[in-house]
Amino acid sequence: MKIGYPCINESMNCTPNSTFRLSNYSESNLIKKVENNLKCLKEILRYNVLNNLLFFRISSDLVPFASHPVCKFNWEHHFRKDFQEIGEYIKKNKLRISMHPDQFVLINSPNPELVQKSVEELKYHCELLDLMGLDNTAKVQIHVGGVYGDKPSAIQRFIDNYKQLPVSVKNRLVIENDDHLFCLQDCLQISQQVGVPILFDSFHHHCLNNHEPMLTALKSAAQTWKKKDGIMMTDYSSQQPHAKKGKHTTHIDIEHFRAYINSAKGLNFDIMLEIKDKEKSALLALMIISADDI
């Protein structure tokens, strides 16, 4: 069981996802930014290894505009040594890696152009992990997408478009249950058809479910992960008090986390904490898990 946090480390004075506006796009600007991002990513990974935080989500903005038509630069070649070096470090220290393209990646859109753009974005993510030499346990997670007024059709379109994806993307793509449209059962239905693993989000499941107990839900998601995919990845968060339903907490709720871990006793999975204060909460989660092991 590995604990992680997404993209940014707040106790460091650098960011691995510095980007820039499209209006300022230039090759030299891109190179400058990516150099900075890679340097910072290396520092964060070192921090993670030192602190035993062995799960990490790499920012989608590592190479800004990589899949955008404006980018003609061969960043894959230019930075190949850095990607290799980072990949070696990840493998040497047995870090688990994920990426999470944002809400604009929709492979079930009725608009074929939008699907194509989404595929390009997925290819960028997967290529990055390929260039690092990581195996298929490094995953790229997305949501199922939009409903477009007709859920069965939206699910069917996901399945049809999924089948058309390049193998390099299929190797890494996983789907995550969301908090208001596609629940675990919907994801399971898709997974049964195409074999895509389900990244289980416990907080989303709390917001939208079919009354499955947590352990039942975790087990059904876990069985969608095959050996080559590695052990199941999960997202964890809890409700921010006094805020709108679905709002992620700013700081880990220790008792809530402990109860969650206890409800999942006997299962092995990696946990990504989607909590605002990042590594701070992740370190606490790690302490709880370590203490429980003794």
Place this chain on the structure above:
DNA sequence: GCCGGTCAAGGTCTT
């Protein structure tokens, strides 16, 4: 230097 409006991309929900 600091402040605050703005930033590639879509979809859903509310009014």
Place this chain on the structure above:
DNA sequence: AAGACCTTGACCGGC
């Protein structure tokens, strides 16, 4: 039909 919200830090121009 139009605007708010999602979610969010960082960028960048204006002061």
